[in-house]
Amino acid sequence: MYKVLTIAGSDSGGGAGIQTDLKTFAALDVYGTSVITALTAQNTQGVHGIHTVPPEFIVCQLEAVLSDIHVHAAKTGMLGDADIISIVADILTRYRITNLVVDPVMIAQSGQRLLPEDAVDALRDKLLPLAMVVTPNLPEAEILLGREISSVAEMAAAAREIRRLGPRHVLIKGGHLPGTEMTDIFFDGKDMHTLSESKLDTINTHGTGCTYAAAITAYLAKGLTPLDAFGRAKKFITDAITHGICVGSGYGPTNPMGALFRELELGRVSRDLARALSLLQKTKPAVNLIATGRTNFFYCLEGAGSLTEIISYPAPLLLCQQQIGAVGEPTFDSRLFPGEYLLAAHNKDKRIRAMINLRHTPEIVAAIKEIGYRAATLNTPFPMLTSVPEALTLEDTPNKEPQLILFAQTVEEVAQKTAALARYFCSC
Numbered sequence: 001m002y003k004v005l006t007i008a009g010s011d012s013g014g015g016a017g018i019q020t021d022l023k024t025f026a027a028l029d030v031y032g033t034s035v036i037t038a039l040t041a042q043n044t045q046g047v048h049g050i051h052t053v054p055p056e057f058i059v060c061q062l063e064a065v066l067s068d069i070h071v072h073a074a075k076t077g078m079l080g081d082a083d084i085i086s087i088v089a090d091i092l093t094r095y096r097i098t099n100l101v102v103d104p105v106m107i108a109q110s111g112q113r114l115l116p117e118d119a120v121d122a123l124r125d126k127l128l129p130l131a132m133v134v135t136p137n138l139p140e141a142e143i144l145l146g147r148e149i150s151s152v153a154e155m156a157a158a159a160r161e162i163r164r165l166g167p168r169h170v171l172i173k174g175g176h177l178p179g180t181e182m183t184d185i186f187f188d189g190k191d192m193h194t195l196s197e198s199k200l201d202t203i204n205t206h207g208t209g210c211t212y213a214a215a216i217t218a219y220l221a222k223g224l225t226p227l228d229a230f231g232r233a234k235k236f237i238t239d240a241i242t243h244g245i246c247v248g249s250g251y252g253p254t255n256p257m258g259a260l261f262r263e264l265e266l267g268r269v270s271r272d273l274a275r276a277l278s279l280l281q282k283t284k285p286a287v288n289l290i291a292t293g294r295t296n297f298f299y300c301l302e303g304a305g306s307l308t309e310i311i312s313y314p315a316p317l318l319l320c321q322q323q324i325g326a327v328g329e330p331t332f333d334s335r336l337f338p339g340e341y342l343l344a345a346h347n348k349d350k351r352i353r354a355m356i357n358l359r360h361t362p363e364i365v366a367a368i369k370e371i372g373y374r375a376a377t378l379n380t381p382f383p384m385l386t387s388v389p390e391a392l393t394l395e396d397t398p399n400k401e402p403q404l405i406l407f408a409q410t411v412e413e414v415a416q417k418t419a420a421l422a423r424y425f426c427s428c
Contacts, residue, residue, distance in 0.1 A: 001029075001030070001031050002029075002030040002031065002072050002073075002218075002221040002222050003030065003031045003032075003033065003069055003070065003071045003072055003221070004025055004030050004031070004032055004033070004071055004072060004073050004074065004075070004217050004218060004221045005032075005033045005034070005035065005065060005066070005069075005071045005073075005074040005075070005097075006018060006021035006022070006025075006032065006033070006034050006035070006074070006075050006076075006077065006214065006217070007034075007035045007037060007062070007074065007075070007076045007077065007079070007088055008021060008034070008035075008036070008037060008075070008076065008077030008078050008079075008103075008105070008210070009036065009037055009038035009039070009040050009050075009077060009078035009080070009105075009114075010036050010038070010039050010040060011040055011042055011207070012039075012040060012041055012042055012043070013042050013043040013044060013206075013248070013253070014253065015044065015206040015207040015245075015251075015252070015253025015254070016042075016206055016207035016209075016210045016253065017040070017077055017078060017207075017210055018034050018036055018077075020207040020210045020211050020214065020253065020254065020256060021034070021075065021077070021210055021211075021214040022034060023211075023256040023257060024210075024211050024214035024215055024218065024236075024240075024256040025214060025217075025218055026256075026257075027236075027256045027257050027259070027260055028215060028218040028219070028222075028236070030072075030218045030221050030222065033065045033069055033071065034065075035058060035061040035062050035065060036053055036058075036061065037052070037053055037058055037077075037078060037079050037080050037084055037088075038050055038051065038052045038053055038078055038079075038080045039051040039053065040078075043248055043250065044206060044247065044248030044249060044250035044251050044252055044253075045248065045249065045250035045251075046250070047114070050080075050114070052080045052081065052084070053080075055083050055084055055087055058084060058087060058088070059087055059091065062087075062088070062091045063091070066091065066095045066097075071097065071221075072099060072220075072221035072222075073097075073099035073100070073101070073132075073217045073218070073220040073221035074092065074097050074099065074100050074101070074217065075100070075101040075102070075103060075213050075214060075216075075217040076088060076100070076101070076102050076103060076127065077103050077105045077210055077213070078105040078114055078115070079105070079115070079119070079123075079127075080115070080119075081115075081116055081118075081119050082116075082118055082119040082121070082122035085119055085122040085123055085126055085127055086122055086126055088127070089126040089127050089130060092130055093130065097130075098132065099132050099217075099220045099221065100130050100131050100132050100133075101131065101132065101133045101134075101135065101213050101216050101217045101220065102123075102127055102128060102130075102131040102133070102134045102135070102167065103134075103135050103209055103210065103212075103213035104123055104128075104134060104135075104136050104140050104144065105140075105209070105210075106120070106139070106140050106143055107139050107140065107143075120143060120144070123144075124144065124165050128162075128165045128166045128167050129165070129166030129167070130166075131166070131167035131168070131169075132167070132168055132169060132220065132226060133167065133168070133169045133170075133171055133216055133220075133226055133229075133230075134162065134167040134169075134170055134171070135171045135173065135209065135212060135213045135216065136162070136170075136171075136172055136173070137172075137173045137175065137176060137209055138155070138172070138173070138174065138175075138176040138177065139176065141155075141158050141162065141172050144162060144165070145158055145161055145162065149172075150177070151177070152174065152177070152183050152185070152194070155172045155174055155177075155183075155185045156185050156187070156192050158172055159171075159172050159185050159186075159187035159192065160187060163187055163189060168188075168189065168226070169186065169187065169188050169189070169226045169227075169230075170185075170186070170187045171184060171185070171186050171187075171216075171230060172184065172185045172187075173209070173212065175199075175205075175208070179199075180198060180199050181196045181197070181198060181199065182196065182197050182198070182199050183195070183196040184196075184230075184234060186226075186227065186230045188226065188227060193227060193230070195230070195231065195234045197234070197238050200238075200241050200242060202241060202242075202244050203250075203251050203252060204241070204244025204245060204246060204251065204252035204253060204254065204255075205241055205244065205251060205252075205254060206250075206251040206252060206253040206254065207253045207254050208237060208240075208241065208254055211236075211237055211240050211254045211256055212233055212234075212236075212237040214256075215229075215232070215233035215236040215237060215256075216229045216230060216233040219232050219233060236256075236259070237254070239258055239259040239262075240254040240255050240256050240258055240259070241254050242258065243255040243257075243258020243259065243261070243262060244258070262301070265301055265302065266301075266332070269299050269301065269311050269330075269411075270311060270329070270330045272299065272410065272411050272412060273297055273299050273311060273312075273313075273330045273411055274330065275412060276297055276354075276411040276412050276414065276415035277297065277313075277317075277324070277326055277415075279412065279415040279416070279419065280324055280415050280418060280419060281323065281324050281325075283418075283419035283422055283423070284322075285419075285422035285423050285425065285426040286324060286418060286419055286422040287319055287322055287323070287324060287422075288359075288422060288425060288426060289358045289359055289364065289418060289421065289422050289425070290317055290319055290324060290358070290359065291316075291357070291358060291359040291360075291401075291403065292316075292318065292319055293316050294316050294337075294357060294401070294403065295316055295317045295356065295357055295358055295359075296312050296313055296315075296316050296317060296336055296356070296357065297312055297313065297317075297354070297355075297356050297411055297414065297415075298310055298311070298312045298336075298339050298342045298354065298355050298356070298357075299311050299312070299342075299353060299354045299410075299411040300342055300343065300346050300353050300354075301353075302350075302353065303350070304343060304346055304353075305343075306343070307335055307339055307340065307343060308332060309332065310332065310339050310342060310343065311330050311331065311332050312330065312331070312336055312339060313326045313327065313328060313329075313330055313331075314327065314328040314329075314330075314331050315327045315328065316336070337400070338357055338394065338403065338405065341355065341382065341392070341394075341405060342354070342355045342407075344382040344383065345382070345388045345407055347383075348382075348383065348385070348387070348388055349387065349388045351409050352388050352407050352408070352409060353409060353410065353411075354407070354408050354409065354410055354411040354413065354414045355405050355406060355407045355408070355414060356405070356406050356414045356415075356418055357403045357404065357405050358403070358404045358405075358406065358418065359404065360393065360394070360401070360402035360403050360404045363425070364404060364421075364425060365393060365404065367421060367424055367425040368391045368404070368421065370424070371420065371421060371424045373389075373390040373391045373406075373417070373421070374389045374390045374391070375389055375390065375391040375392070375393070376389040376391075376392055376393070377392075377393040377395065378392055378393065378394055378395065379395065388407055389407065390406065390407060390408070390417070391404065391405065391406055391407075392404070392405040392407065393405075406418060406421070
């Protein structure tokens, strides 16, 4: 197994530093070791106190790890002061750690200074020359160079200048620039590379720099080139921000496990959809509710924000010899009508994640009322509804036949509601 080392501070809130580094390493299937340089009392609102670990104990931790465990890559984060930077640089040199990622942690997200000014020179002179990759954000790059950086062109110039300080590769993160794009610059000494992603509308960004640098470290340990590690890590941090965790009352943390959890959920919802179809197939009266060429299950991922996060069968359910069937396997990126209504329902009530659209007849509508489902007819835009009903009637339009939608929290619950309605309807 690939082994990595993080040398950084501890975040009592769990969103940055050692804590998020180890989460990132685990998510990327590398074995993480750690040396704690400082204890911080912090939460999502800011840093409330810092206790620097005595230098002799930092040495003890480094020697304990490096004398026993061969690490394939290492990263540094919050180092505290000039003495600690010198100690770390000396030991990393002695143990010939060449795959080193330096995240020059200087300022907390809350704005609090984490590295004294007198330690910046030590960082420049002793640690940067050892770095395979250095990963400053804009404020950190400005401190390293002593000037303002306010554009992508200035970021590129800064990357060239920082490389003259000794690191072999420079990544400058542009998330602090105004605008709708997050553009990062990666300079390998010859070519300038850029990667951009749309800025995400979220405050759950605590630990972004730590997560990003830890991902680069993990990919370097696995043998990727620095440029490839940068590209993979850029996608990883975008996923981690996308799935950021809403905890506390300030800036929530990124979620290094977010992409893994999403992959697990993709498989789970697909299996759930297949089980829901099986339940409906076992309910013989359900064939009376199927609208040929229209009926389908729709199931969205938790927190879905687009149709690409809704799963359904690729074609409507079909009837063959009084049996309900489906064509193909469940797929995402559902653009089948009326998938948009599930997205609207989920936006209004995050508990609602599933629906099915059925035949619309006066008799079925009457059965819905008699069985006691909360029902509504859509004659205004969906957002105008005060709540999400269990059953929604879509009236006839010039382009669409009338339809009946059942909403629920899970696709199994949708199937159960449909089965109950079918049995009631056929008994009338």
